[in-house]
Amino acid sequence: MKSKQTLLNLIEKKQAKIGIIGLGYVGLPLGLEFIEGGFNVIGFDVDEKKIPILLNGNSYIKHIKDERIKNAVDTGRLEATTDFSRLPEVDVIIICVPTPLDEHREPDMSYVVSTAETIQKYLREGQLVTLESTTYPGTTEEILLPLFEDAPSFKSKGKVGKDFYLAFSPEREDPNNPNFTTKTIPKVIGGCTEACLEVAKAVYDAVIDKTVPVSSPRVAEATKLLENIYRSVNIALVNELKMVFHRMDIDIWEVINAASSKPFGYHPFYPGPGLGGHCIPIDPFYLTWKAREYEVNTKFIELAGEINTHQPYYVVQRVMEVLNQRGKSLNGAKVLILGAAYKKNIDDMRESPSLKLIEILRSKGAVVSYNDPYVPKLPPTRKYKFDMESVELTENNLQDFELILLSTDHDVYDYEFIIKNSKLVIDTRNAFRKKGIQSDKLYDA
Numbered sequence: 001m002k003s004k005q006t007l008l009n010l011i012e013k014k015q016a017k018i019g020i021i022g023l024g025y026v027g028l029p030l031g032l033e034f035i036e037g038g039f040n041v042i043g044f045d046v047d048e049k050k051i052p053i054l055l056n057g058n059s060y061i062k063h064i065k066d067e068r069i070k071n072a073v074d075t076g077r078l079e080a081t082t083d084f085s086r087l088p089e090v091d092v093i094i095i096c097v098p099t100p101l102d103e104h105r106e107p108d109m110s111y112v113v114s115t116a117e118t119i120q121k122y123l124r125e126g127q128l129v130t131l132e133s134t135t136y137p138g139t140t141e142e143i144l145l146p147l148f149e150d151a152p153s154f155k156s157k158g159k160v161g162k163d164f165y166l167a168f169s170p171e172r173e174d175p176n177n178p179n180f181t182t183k184t185i186p187k188v189i190g191g192c193t194e195a196c197l198e199v200a201k202a203v204y205d206a207v208i209d210k211t212v213p214v215s216s217p218r219v220a221e222a223t224k225l226l227e228n229i230y231r232s233v234n235i236a237l238v239n240e241l242k243m244v245f246h247r248m249d250i251d252i253w254e255v256i257n258a259a260s261s262k263p264f265g266y267h268p269f270y271p272g273p274g275l276g277g278h279c280i281p282i283d284p285f286y287l288t289w290k291a292r293e294y295e296v297n298t299k300f301i302e303l304a305g306e307i308n309t310h311q312p313y314y315v316v317q318r319v320m321e322v323l324n325q326r327g328k329s330l331n332g333a334k335v336l337i338l339g340a341a342y343k344k345n346i347d348d349m350r351e352s353p354s355l356k357l358i359e360i361l362r363s364k365g366a367v368v369s370y371n372d373p374y375v376p377k378l379p380p381t382r383k384y385k386f387d388m389e390s391v392e393l394t395e396n397n398l399q400d401f402e403l404i405l406l407s408t409d410h411d412v413y414d415y416e417f418i419i420k421n422s423k424l425v426i427d428t429r430n431a432f433r434k435k436g437i438q439s440d441k442l443y444d445a
């Protein structure tokens with residue numbers, strides 16, 4: 001029988017082989033972190049297109065440099081495959097698959113469940129499995145644990161903490177933030193047993209500067225949700241205040257700047273065109289769903305969701321008001337949206353409010369185009385299938401639009417050039433004024 005000590009020894013000597021399931025925004029950088037920390041990694045993904053790209057030493061994520069992938073492949077430390085029968089080759093399995101919401105805004109656990117079923121088939125004695133996908137408290141012990149206990153390789157029921165190890169450790173990432181990397185962001189870990197926590201901590205300690213052990217997977221799962229709910233609620237609060245202060249002719253941005261001078265008890269959040277990204281618009285509702293099982297309503301989460309969902313509608317209302325002041329109507333107006341990604345300087349389109357803006361503006365008769373230097377063509381999403389390509393930002397093109405709507409404040413935008421050559425600009429991010437630009441063509445939303 002493989003003892004816990006065998007696995008700990010392998011980890012200590014960096015001879016433990018790491019398997020990452022799901023090579024996306026979370027799994028790929030995590031795999032590279034292990035490789036750069038001296039481990040060998042097998043990346044598993046169901047997406048056949050990703051494997052040859054990686055094996056050719058290239059990246060499909062903008063902020064992950066080709067060079068890192070190439071080094072990983074050239075040194076023989078990175079393998080990538082769609083063949084899950086190779087799972088027994090690895091000592092540690094880290095799950096980084098998507099956890100979206102379904103069309104009824106309820107947790108879609110299908111990726112986690114199908115991954116767990118695949119692991120069940122191949123799980124062998126002495127392996128550690130950690131789940132990193134954001135999810136509701138209870139997932140690790142309610143979905144993964146029973147499946148793994150029944151893995152065919154265990155003669156009778158497998159014993160967690162003895163035959164195999166299981167933990168939850170949520171991913172924390174701020175895409176494209178140069179101040180934090182996977183290595184320097186502290187990592188919370190909750191194990192199903194003390195032994196599970198010990199081996200999971202040893203694995204992450206080998207490549208992450210600081211780990212934060214907690215008493216159970218449920219606490220670790222809840223921690224991740226608290227972090228994202230905190231953001232969602234506070235963003236909703238400033239979005240609401242933006243609407244109130246606008247009516248009162250008070251500049252929300254000036255208020256936030258002034259409040260930020262308080263050295264304690266205040267953390268600034270900023271309004272925008274609506275929530276985006278894989279986490280904040282989605283994760284809070286995992287708790288809402290689970291809380292129903294306990295007959296508790298998550299009123300704060302719902303209210304924040306309501307305000308944040310309304311935000312793109314508010315922006316379009318402002319577009320109509322501004323056009324109206326100039327004697328124009330939105331119906332038939334040519335509108336150019338600047339920025340398709342959900343946040344600045346990245347190419348990630350998931351849940352981007354720009355897509356919602358396109359939908360609402362079109363429904364009101366506007367002729368909508370977009371520009372995004374990082375998104376040459378709008379990729380199809382589960383909800384939207386826009387066939388649109390990024391319009392070049394030339395003098396002529398800008399002048400051709402009745403209104404320019406800034407949705408994502410990419411740093412590469414030449415804001416002086418844009419304002420100079422546009423008829424009318426609505427800025428949802430305060431990007432122009434941050435650059436010191438004042439103009440009677442410029443409006444807030």
Ligand SMILES: NC(=O)c1ccc[n+]([C@@H]2O[C@H](COP(=O)([O-])OP(=O)(O)OC[C@H]3O[C@@H](n4cnc5c(N)ncnc54)[C@H](O)[C@@H]3O)[C@@H](O)[C@H]2O)c1
Binds near residue numbers: 026172
């Ligand atoms: N992106 C972030 O900034 C971020 C931050 C914190 C937490 N998370 C969480 O991490 C998880 C993964 O998010 P992501 O952003 O990396 O998603 P992603 O869509 O970028 O990547 C997921 C990968 O999993 C693959 N995949 C899907 N089903 C699979 C299966 N059954 N087996 C193997 N591979 C499969 C997909 O092909 C894709 O490559 C989610 O739960 C998300 O909420 C993401």
